[in-house]
Amino acid sequence: MNFTRWSARLPGTQRRAAARGTNRGLTPVQRGEGSVPAARGGSAQHPEPAPADVPALEDFALPEILGSLPALVALVYGPEHRVAYVNDAYTAAFGHRPAGAPAAGTCPELHELGLLPLMEQVLRSGKPRTVKSRRIQNRPGGRGDGSYTVTCLPAGRRDGGDETAGVLVFLADVTDHADAAERLRASERRHRETAVTLQRSLLPQELEQPDDLRFAVTYQPGGTDAAVGGDWYDVITLGGGRTAVVIGDVMGRGVRAAAVMGQLRTAVRAYARLDLPPHEVLQLLDGLASEIDASQIATCVYAVHDPTDGRLAYASAGHLPILVRDEDGTVRRAEEPTGPPLGTGGWLHTSGSIDLPPGATAVLYTDGLVERRREDIDEGVAALERALAGATGTPQVVCDRLIRSLGVTADHDDDVAVLVLQHPTRTGADAELFHNAALDLLGGTEAAPRARAFASGVLASWRFSTELHDLGVLAVSELVANSLQHGTPPMRLRLRRTDRRLIVEVTDGDEHLPRRRRAETEDEAGRGISIIATIASSWGSRRTPGGGKAVWCEFALPD
DSSP: OOGGGEEEOOTTHHHHHHHHHHHTTOOTTTTTTTSOOOOBTTBOSSOOOOOOOOOOGGGSOHHHHHHHOSSEEEEEETTTTEEEEEOHHHHHHHOOOOTTSBHHHHOHHHHHTTOHHHHHHHHHHOOOEEEEEEEEOSOGGGTTOEEEEEEEEEEEETTSTTOEEEEEEEEEEOHHHHHHHHHHHHHHHHHHHHHHHHHHHHSOSSOOOOSSOEEEEEEEOOOTTSOOOEEEEEEEEEETTEEEEEEEEESSOHHHHHHHHHHHHHHHHHHHHTTOOHHHHHHHHHHHHHHHOTTOOEEEEEEEEETTTTEEEEEEEBOOOOEEEOTTSOEEEOOOOOBOOBTSOSOOOOOEEEEOOTTEEEEEEOGGGTOOTTSOHHHHHHHHHHHHHTOOSSHHHHHHHHHHHTTOOTTOSSOEEEEEEEEOOOOTTTGGGOEEEEEEOOSSTTHHHHHHHHHHHHHHHTTOOHHHHHHHHHHHHHHHHHHHHHOOSOOEEEEEEOSSEEEEEEEESOOOOOOOOOOOTTOSSSOHHHHHHHHSSEEEEEEOTTSSEEEEEEEEOOO
């Protein structure tokens, strides 16, 4: 093959060739060789030496050079891309290719690499093109299998002017590099799958559904290119008709963030069982977060719903505000109080509250829902408020609408957790299953028989069975007697019926919480709480926000 007839249009080649063509046939003096160069800065005291004659490209043994290259080289010409030349490395990889044959029929590897349309573009445009890491596999005998980075260069004939006559195909074998990159991607996928599995296993597999509220949650890990974060949530029934909800976000990514998240979620459930106010739960979590990992911080909001007063008491540690949508579409934001994230230490958290009347919907969420690059996060929260204002339906429908409205897709760059709770409005037969009754316990010892009579009449009007009626009256008698003996005014008896349980609660002004103990035979007192624990499905006590305590017990209703 006579390579002096071809010119691969590498950058600068045309200019050098034009210069050589212009200078041919001139004397050294006419070409400027040996003459004094132009003066620099107006002075020519020391003339530069004359440059040596620069050899032309065709003066080199190009066929021998191309033949010995480890890269694969093929030269094709004409509109059918007929084979003009292939080097030894190309032949070793794909076999002999007869000269003059069309590449489409004799070079299937070019078709497998998707190069034929690319070569056509180069031939028409005269501009080089490069494609990276194209793969050939499953060829007979595995010959030529591998990954290649391919550069197609326009090649013109010396005697054909500027018209592109052919294409030089240069294939660099990058199989080792591509395999290493694929192993790295596979390792990253396994790492991410492990983190996602750990994350999902540490989150609640099924949300508790209390009597008075309805819940739904959506959790979506970040897209393939995003590492799993530490978003978490939970719903915890506290007894006495009260329900705790929590949502948080551990800063950081990967398995470590998911592990810290799991520890915090477990701790929240344990602290919630103590029936503490929201700010005290966050205070305990703050200390625990510092002990788990001082370099890890987390945001969190913890809230408790009490159906008796229809409010949501909450405390926030650097988390985004709770949003509440009223039945008429008005959206309210729970602003203050809020404190720094968990793990920072040295901060006394406080609790706030927001109304959650029947028909209202509350939304708790993590920053992945509202935070966008190059946008202020307040704009995202405002967009969420607008979306919530028009979101109606079941909690799951509201969740899905918020996710779509905020533009969260499978390729989202951050974890997203959304927890929706609704306080439904009950009408008709459903409303008949929910009742409340209360009595202020005034006076001295005569308050006990008055409380028993009140409870007997209320339970009879609620049409309970004789057995449940008698158990309820006994529980009222024991709780009221315990409060009269150990508590201080004001005292109040509350009875609550839901579709699943009967709740008896007595409050008083003393903060000393009762505990169950074994009464000896000669003891005249100390058996009341043991009796309650024996006859009731569950019981408990807590301190009330205004000072004092509440002692309650529950009876499960038959299906």
